[in-house]
Structures are given as structure tokens and as C-alpha cells.
Amino acid sequence: MADRSYLDWPFFEPRHRELAGALEAWAGQHLSQSHGQDVDAECRALVRRLGQSGWLRHAVAGTAHGGVADVIDTRSICLIRETLARNQGLADFAFAMQGLGSAAISLAGTDAQRARYLPRVASGEAIAAFALSEPEAGSDVASMACSARADGADHVLEGEKTWISNGGIADFYVVFARSGEAPGARGISAFIVDADTPGLEIAERIGVIAPHPLARLKFTGCRIPISQRLGEAGEGFKIAMRTLDVFRTSVAAAALGFARRALDEGLARAKDRKMFGGVLADFQLTQAKLAQMATAVDSSALLTYRAAWQRDQGQPVTREAAMAKMVATESAQQVIDAAVQLWGGLGVTQGQVVESLYREIRALRIYEGATEVQQLIIARELLKAGA
Numbered sequence: 001m002a003d004r005s006y007l008d009w010p011f012f013e014p015r016h017r018e019l020a021g022a023l024e025a026w027a028g029q030h031l032s033q034s035h036g037q038d039v040d041a042e043c044r045a046l047v048r049r050l051g052q053s054g055w056l057r058h059a060v061a062g063t064a065h066g067g068v069a070d071v072i073d074t075r076s077i078c079l080i081r082e083t084l085a086r087n088q089g090l091a092d093f094a095f096a097m098q099g100l101g102s103a104a105i106s107l108a109g110t111d112a113q114r115a116r117y118l119p120r121v122a123s124g125e126a127i128a129a130f131a132l133s134e135p136e137a138g139s140d141v142a143s144m145a146c147s148a149r150a151d152g153a154d155h156v157l158e159g160e161k162t163w164i165s166n167g168g169i170a171d172f173y174v175v176f177a178r179s180g181e182a183p184g185a186r187g188i189s190a191f192i193v194d195a196d197t198p199g200l201e202i203a204e205r206i207g208v209i210a211p212h213p214l215a216r217l218k219f220t221g222c223r224i225p226i227s228q229r230l231g232e233a234g235e236g237f238k239i240a241m242r243t244l245d246v247f248r249t250s251v252a253a254a255a256l257g258f259a260r261r262a263l264d265e266g267l268a269r270a271k272d273r274k275m276f277g278g279v280l281a282d283f284q285l286t287q288a289k290l291a292q293m294a295t296a297v298d299s300s301a302l303l304t305y306r307a308a309w310q311r312d313q314g315q316p317v318t319r320e321a322a323m324a325k326m327v328a329t330e331s332a333q334q335v336i337d338a339a340v341q342l343w344g345g346l347g348v349t350q351g352q353v354v355e356s357l358y359r360e361i362r363a364l365r366i367y368e369g370a371t372e373v374q375q376l377i378i379a380r381e382l383l384k385a386g387a
């Protein structure tokens, strides 16, 4: 049984311990690391199941619209992501995307927009997606080219978005496009685009090392009524950053979940694997590896839940969330690599838990701000504070 004593840390309240315990029991019954090959079907089913069981209510804000509370509780979404990632990467993905894909509506939607979309996101009846990146605008997202030209009361979208998670299975996309009120970041607006809107096309499905639904979207004369715009014209970039601000710490939590599972798997193998008249765990080289893995897990957990707690106190977390994301994703990669090493040939054998963790972790060091971008954010905050 994995060590769960960290739940006694002062970052958590009794409701968090209850949530983690209940989800752990649910995950034990409903999830396993291996799943079918049809990730579209698996994902749709996971979203339904997570919705029916009430977990997605934590991913949206507003009790009137299906949420458990009026603001998203960062510690809760982090505990949920950590627990799901420890049990099944695709389940974590399904949960995270319902939150990321609908957060702009939770944060900036009108009552009508919130009433139309959030209850269905929370129940798992509608699948959400967040469409920010473009082929020529990833880290430098303010340079996006996809345009939203005003035409009477409508906007007309032209251009592309790529690496869009849930692309192809989403029921709606929150799309960020250049509406031109000002140059750069101040000339971007956000729109809710239903998947069946004429002019929106899934131009390409993208395969990645840990498969999940991912696509390139193409907009050609895609007409969006003003009622589907989120916030005011020109506020899109701010809305995107506020969305990432909520969810960045939860990426650290997902990485932490993968790392915890790798530590559990590594420990189990070290204790079981017979060699040289003893077991793998008898050797000091193994013990050094296990010590480093456990310390990396705890330091990631401390940074992750510090950032989550601080955000829930209403304090700014730009620096803390960036530290958590950078350390948790980078050290999870090392912890998982060490677990693969402990498992030897089995560690790289398809179908083994550590083999799937090795593939699952990689993209987390890239999306929602790559590690280098987090370094720049941390340094900028330090230099600003020192100025």
C-alpha cells in the first residue's frame, strides 16, 4: 500500500482527505493502467463515467451550473489529477481537459454561456477543448495568426490551431483568435465554437507517444455570433492566461501522480527481484536510487501543494506554480526513468506499467508552458521582486 501520510500535511483540510480517499477507492474499482486501443472511445467513456460519478463537478465553477463550489478549488483538482494519474493516464487526461476546456467559460462566461455549457461539462455529457496553440505559435502564443474578423454582429474565424487535445471528439472548443483591437496580446479574443459549426474542420488527427485524442483544426469562413464570444473584444489573451493559471499547478500534480506510481512500482520490483543470492533491494546502488526517487517525489509534492494552497488563499502564484510545474515534471521524468531501470528488460516491455508511465510523462514537460518557459517566468518574477 502506497504511503498516503502526505495527506496529513497542513496544506489540506478534512474535506481534501475525504476526497482523496473516496477517489482512490473509486479508481481502484474503475481504472487500470492498461486500456483499449481506441482512445476516442475510451476517452468518451471515461468522461461519461467521471461525470456520472460526480468527479467532474470539481472541474467547473458555480454551484448553479453543476460545480461543487463557486470557485475551483486548486487543492481538490490537484488531488484528483494526482490520484487519476497514479491509476490511469488517460483518466487524468479526460478529467483535466474537461477543466481546461471549460475554465474560460467558468471564469469569463455570461450567465447564459455558463448555463448552456457548464452543467453538461460537469455531467460528462459534453466534451470540452482548449484551442490556443498554432503551428507557428506555441511558446510564443501571442504571435498567433488565426483571425477573427468582425462582420456585422458576427466574427468570422480563419486559420489553424494545432495539438488540440480532445480535437476530433470535443463537443465544443474555446478558441483564441486575433480580433485586431491592438497589436500582440491585446488584440486577441476568445470564442466558444460548437464542434458542428460550419467552417470548422478537423484537418488532421495527430498521433503522440502516449496516445490520446489530438488534432489540428482548420477554420474557413467559420461564422461565430457575438453571443459566443467570451468576455470583451481583446480580452482573450488575459482569459487564456487566467485559465492556465488555474491549471498549471494541476499539471505538476499529474506528474506527481505518475512519479508516485513509478516509485511504488520500483520499490515493489526491487523487493521481489531475486539476484545474486538475494533481492535487488539488498544492494546499496539500488537503495541510493530509491532514496533519490522518494526525495524527488516529496519535493515535487511540497512545491505542488504549496502552490495549490497559496492559490486557494487568493494569493498570486505565478512564481510558485511555475516552480511546481518545472520541478514536478522534470523530476517525474527522472523517477520514472529510474523505475524503468529497476525493472530491467521488463521495464521497456509494452504493457508494463513503467513502460506506459515512461511515455505518459514526456509531453507534460512541453505543454502548458515548457520547462524553459517556466524558468523564464520564475526568473522574471525574481528580477521584478528585486527591482
Ligand SMILES: Cc1cc2nc3c(=O)[nH]c(=O)nc-3n(C[C@H](O)[C@H](O)[C@H](O)COP(=O)(O)OP(=O)(O)OC[C@H]3O[C@@H](n4cnc5c(N)ncnc54)[C@H](O)[C@@H]3O)c2cc1C
Residues within 6 Å of the ligand: 130, 131, 132, 133, 135, 137, 138, 139, 140, 162, 163, 164, 165, 166, 208, 214, 363, 366, 367, 368, 369, 370, 371, 372, 373, 376
Ligand atoms: C500532447 C500535447 C497536448 C497539447 N494540448 C494542447 C491543447 O489542448 N491546446 C493547446 O492550445 N495546445 C496544446 N498543446 C500545445 C502546447 O501547448 C505546445 O506544444 C507548447 O506550448 C510548446 O509549443 P511548441 O510545441 O510550438 O514548441 P516551441 O514553442 O517551438 O518550443 C520549442 C522549444 O523551445 C523552447 N523555448 C521556448 N521559448 C524559449 C526561450 N525564450 N529560450 C529558450 N528556449 C525556449 C521551448 O521550451 C521548447 O523546448 C499540446 C501539446 C502536446 C505535446
